[in-house]
Amino acid sequence: MRWQFGTVHELVRETPRVSSLVLDAADWSGHLAGQHVDVRLTADDGYQTERSYSIGSAPEAMRLEITVERLDDGEVSPYLVGEVRPGDKIEFRGPIGGYFVWKASDDRPLLLVAGGSGVVPLMAMIRHRAALRSMTPTRLLYSSRSEEDIIYRAELERLSALGDGLTVAHTLTRSRPPGWSGYTRRIDRAMLEEVAWPKVQNPIIFVCGPTPLVEGVARNLVDAGFDAASIKTERFGPTGG
Amino acid sequence: MTVQQSDLKLDGNAIAGLLREIFTMEMTTAEGTCAGCHKVHAVGQVEVYMNAPGVVVRCPACGNVQMRIVKGGGRYWLDLSGIRSLQFSAESG
Amino acid sequence: MSFISRGFRGKKRDTASSARVPPGQYVVTDFPVLSAGPTPRIALTEWTFVLEGEIDKPKSWTWEEFRQLPSEQVTKDIHCVTKWTKLDTVWTGVSLDTILDGVETAAEYAVQFSYGGYTTNLPLEDLMGGKAWVVYEFDGQPLHPEHGGPARMLVPHLYFWKSAKWVRGIRLVNEDQPGFWETNGYNNYGDPWREQRYWGD
Numbered sequence: 001m002r003w004q005f006g007t008v009h010e011l012v013r014e015t016p017r018v019s020s021l022v023l024d025a026a027d028w029s030g031h032l033a034g035q036h037v038d039v040r041l042t043a044d045d046g047y048q049t050e051r052s053y054s055i056g057s058a059p060e061a062m063r064l065e066i067t068v069e070r071l072d073d074g075e076v077s078p079y080l081v082g083e084v085r086p087g088d089k090i091e092f093r094g095p096i097g098g099y100f101v102w103k104a105s106d107d108r109p110l111l112l113v114a115g116g117s118g119v120v121p122l123m124a125m126i127r128h129r130a131a132l133r134s135m136t137p138t139r140l141l142y143s144s145r146s147e148e149d150i151i152y153r154a155e156l157e158r159l160s161a162l163g164d165g166l167t168v169a170h171t172l173t174r175s176r177p178p179g180w181s182g183y184t185r186r187i188d189r190a191m192l193e194e195v196a197w198p199k200v201q202n203p204i205i206f207v208c209g210p211t212p213l214v215e216g217v218a219r220n221l222v223d224a225g226f227d228a229a230s231i232k233t234e235r236f237g238p239t240g241g
Numbered sequence: 242m243t244v245q246q247s248d249l250k251l252d253g254n255a256i257a258g259l260l261r262e263i264f265t266m267e268m269t270t271a272e273g274t275c276a277g278c279h280k281v282h283a284v285g286q287v288e289v290y291m292n293a294p295g296v297v298v299r300c301p302a303c304g305n306v307q308m309r310i311v312k313g314g315g316r317y318w319l320d321l322s323g324i325r326s327l328q329f330s331a332e333s334g
Numbered sequence: 335m336s337f338i339s340r341g342f343r344g345k346k347r348d349t350a351s352s353a354r355v356p357p358g359q360y361v362v363t364d365f366p367v368l369s370a371g372p373t374p375r376i377a378l379t380e381w382t383f384v385l386e387g388e389i390d391k392p393k394s395w396t397w398e399e400f401r402q403l404p405s406e407q408v409t410k411d412i413h414c415v416t417k418w419t420k421l422d423t424v425w426t427g428v429s430l431d432t433i434l435d436g437v438e439t440a441a442e443y444a445v446q447f448s449y450g451g452y453t454t455n456l457p458l459e460d461l462m463g464g465k466a467w468v469v470y471e472f473d474g475q476p477l478h479p480e481h482g483g484p485a486r487m488l489v490p491h492l493y494f495w496k497s498a499k500w501v502r503g504i505r506l507v508n509e510d511q512p513g514f515w516e517t518n519g520y521n522n523y524g525d526p527w528r529e530q531r532y533w534g535d
Contacts, residue, residue, distance in 0.1 A: 001261055005337070038258040041339040049344060052255065075345040083341045091337060096257045099269035099285025211250055233286070237251045249369050290370050294415050294495050294515055297370040304372070306451075311519035314532040318519030 001093050003040060004028070008088045009063055014151045018117065019081040020056060020067040023090060028064055031055055033128040034101040034121045034206070034234075037066060037094030041076060051076045054120040054208075054234075055095065056152075058127035067151065069117040071238070100206065100234045104129055108204045108230075109197045110138040113187065113217050115209025116149070118236055122208055123152050126166065130159055137165045141195045143187050143213065145174040169195050187213065189220040199225045204232075211235040249292050253284040256296055259310060260284070263317055271329035276322065277305035298323075347418075354411055356526035359419040366418055367480045370514070374449040374479070374500045381484055383468065384503035385433060388441035393433075394503075397484070400468075403428045408467065410490040412497075413526040425488050427469030430461040433504075441506035445513060446487050446498040453513035454496050455522070456489065458506060465491055468501060493524040493531070 006023030013019050036054045057065035070081035084090070102110065102125045110129075112122040119142055129136060144150045150170060160168045171183035171191065183191055197203040205226065207217045214233050222228050253260075253269050260268035269285035280302040287307060288299040295311035300323070307323035321327065347360035355361060378397040386392040395403070407426045413419045444458045460466065470477050470485040477483030482499025489497045495515050516522050521530040529535060 001258075036254075036257075041342045041344070042337060043342050043344045044338050045349060047344050047347070052258065079339070079342050088340055089337070091339070093258065096261060096267075097254055097269055097285075098257075098267035099283050100254050233252060234254045235251045237249060237255070249367070250372065292366070293368045293370045294520060295370075295518065299371060306371075309514075309518045311515070311532075313519065314535065316519070316532065318533075320518045 001096070003091055003093045005089045005091055006064065008084055008086050008090060010086060011084065012065075014067065015149050017081070017149065018067060018069045018151050020065050021080060021084065021090065022057075023064045023066070023092075025064055025092075029095070031059055031064075031095035032098075032101045032103060033059060033124040035095035035097040035124075036121065037064075037092045038096060039066070039076070039080070039090060039092045041079065042091070049076060052096070054117075054124070056120045056123050056127075058124060058131045060128065060131035067117065067120045067123075100208070100232050102128070102204070102206060104132045104134045104136065106204060107136055109201050110136055111196050111203045111205040112138065112140045113192070113205070113207040113209075114140065114142045115187070115213035115217075116144065116236075117151065118207075118209025118213070118234070119151055120208075121234065122206060125206065126156075126159065129166070130162075133164070135165050137197070138167075139195055139197070140166070140168045141171070141187065141191070142168065143171045143173060143209070146172055147175075147177050147180070187217055187220075189224055192217065192220050193224055196221070196224075196226070199227070202227070202230065204230050206232050206234075208234040209236060211237055249290060251289045251291060253287045253289055253298070255289050255291060256298070256310070257285075259296065259312070263310070263319060266329065268329060271327055273307060273327050274325040275300040275303060275305060275307060276325040278303035279325065354421060355419050356413055357529045358531075359413055359417055359526065362418045362420055365420060365423075365481065366414070366416075368414070368416065369480070369499075370452060371450055376449050376484055376500065378484060382503075383433075383485065383501070385437065385506070386503060387445075387505035387507050388439050389437055389506050390439075393437075400428065400485075401470075404432055406467075407471075408488075410488065412488075412490050412494050415493040415495055415520065415524070415526075415531050424473050425467065425469040426471035426474070427467040427485070427488065429464065430466040430468070430504075431464065433468065434462060437506075439506050441508055443507045443510045445505045445507060445511050446496075447502055447505065448498045449500040449502050451514075452498055452500070453511075454498050455511050455513045455516060456492065456496055456524075457510075460489065460492065461504070465489065491525070493521075493526050495520065496524050 004027045006025035010022040053066040056067040068080045070077045290297045298308035309320040311318040384394040467488040486499045487497040
C-alpha cells in the first residue's frame with residue numbers, strides 16, 4: 001500500500017466548518033464503504049504529518065471524496081479546509097480498514113449512528129446502498145450541534161424521500177431553528193430505542209463520531225439488549241486536528 | 242484511584258494504516274486474545290492511545306497493555322506480549 | 335523526494351537553531367498532552383509517594399506530609415522525544431536531593447513508577463545534584479491531571495519520557511531495569527543533546 005497522489009478536482013463546502021475534497025487519483029484501486037485514507041502533508045522544511053480521513057464517496061462513484069471538518073486549533077484541517085484549491089496535489093494512501101466496513105450484500109437491517117463528522121463513513125455506506133438500488137431497511141440517527149452543521153443534509157432528505165427503506169432521524173444538541181421537528185438532545189437510550197430496529201431483527205449497527213458519543217451509544221445499545229458483536233464502532237479523536 | 246475515560250482514546254481503526262505497513266495485510270478484522278483476561282476482541286475494537294512517544298494498545302475489557310508500537314530512526318519496535326494469540330485470515334492482504 | 339504540499343506550514347514550530355534547542359527539536363508555545371492510557375484520577379487523600387528498594391528504611395509520604403517538605407520553584411526547558419521543546423517552563427516541587435537526604439544505598443539505578451503502571455529507569459546519579467524534582471505545580475497552578483497531576487517527575491536534562499507523570503514512587507535498584515518505553519525502542523539513557531532517541535543511538 002504505497003503513498004500516491006491525487007489532484008483536487010473540486011471542493012464542496014458542506015457546512016460552515018466542513019468541506020469535501022473530490023480527488024482525481026490515477027492509481028486508485030477502489031474501496032469499500034467505511035474505509036479511510038491516510039493523508040500526508042509536507043512543509044517546505046521537510047516537516048511531515050499525517051491524518052486519517054474517512055472516504056465519503058460510494059465505491060461506485062467516479063471520484064474519491066474525503067470530507068474534512070476544520071478544527072479551530074487544528075494543524076491539518078485548517079489547511080485542507082481553507083487553503084487547498086482545485087489543482088493542488090494531495091499525498092495519501094489507502095484504502096485502509098476492514099473492520100468498519102459495510103457491503104450491500106449484507107442484507108440485515110442496517111442501523112447507523114453518527115456524531116458530527118462521524119457521518120462521513122456512514123454516508124459512504126448510504127451512497128453505496130443507493131448506487132446499488134438496495135432496499136435493505138436502513139436507519140440513520142445523526143447528531144449535530146445545530147442545523148447548519150448537518151453535513152449532506154439535502155442529499156439525505158432526497159434519498160430518504162425515495163421510499164426505498166431509508167429513514168433519517170436528526171438530533172441537534174446546541175441550538176434548534178424554529179419549527180424544528182427532530183430531536184433536541186444528546187443521543188440517549190430512549191432515543192436509540194425509538195429509532196433502532198427491534199433487537200429481534202438482529203440489525204448490524206455502525207456507530208461513528210467522537211469517543212464519548214461512540215462509547216455512550218454502544219453502551220446504551222448493549223444495555224437495550226442489542227448483540228455487542230453486531231455493533232461496530234469507529235472513534236474520531238484529536239490526533240492533532 | 243479512579244480512572245477517567247480519556248478523550249485521547251481511539252480504537253484500532255486509527256492504527257489500521259500503521260498495522261498494514263507492518264503486517265502487509267489489513268489487520269483490524271484480526272482477533273486478538275488478551276494475555277491478561279483472555280477475552281477476544283477484533284483489533285478494530287481495542288483501545289488505542291496515539292498521543293505518545295509510541296502507540297499503546299489496551300484491552301477494552303481489562304485495560305492491560307496488549308501492544309506497543311514505536312516507529313522511528315528507520316525502524317519499528319513491536320511488542321505484542323499482551324496478546325496471547327492473534328488470529329487473522331490468510332487472505333487479508 | 336521533494337513533493338511539498340503547497341502552502342502547508344504545519345504547527346507553529348521554530349526550528350531556528352539556538353544553544354537552548356537540542357538537535358532535531360523545534361520550539362512550541364503550547365503544551366502538548368501525551369498519554370499511553372487513561373488519565374489516572376487520584377484523590378489527594380489516597381495519594382502517597384514512596385521511596386523503596388535497596389534502602390534500609392523505605393520512606394513514604396502522604397500528600398500533606400509531602401507538601402510540608404521544603405520546595406522550590408524552578409524554570410527549565412523541556413524536550414520531548416516527539417521533537418517538541420518548550421522553553422522556560424515553571425514548576426514548583428521538591429528536589430530529589432531533599433527526598434534522598436539521609437538515604438544510604440549502594441544502588442546505582444532507579445526506577446520511577448506511576449499510577450496507571452508507567453515506569454522509566456535512569457542512573458541514580460541522574461536524580462541527584464539538583465537535576466530532578468517531584469513537582470506538583472506548573473506555572474503557579476496545581477498540576478492538571480492530563481499533565482501528570484497531582485505530581486510528576488521533572489528530570490529536564492533527559493528527554494521528557496524520563497519524567498514520569500502521575501508518579502507514585504521511586505525504587506532504588508542494583509541492576510538497571512529498562513522501563514515502559516526503554517524496553518520497546520527508546521534509548522536507555524535519553525540525552526537530548528546527543529540525540530539519544532532510540533536503541534543504538
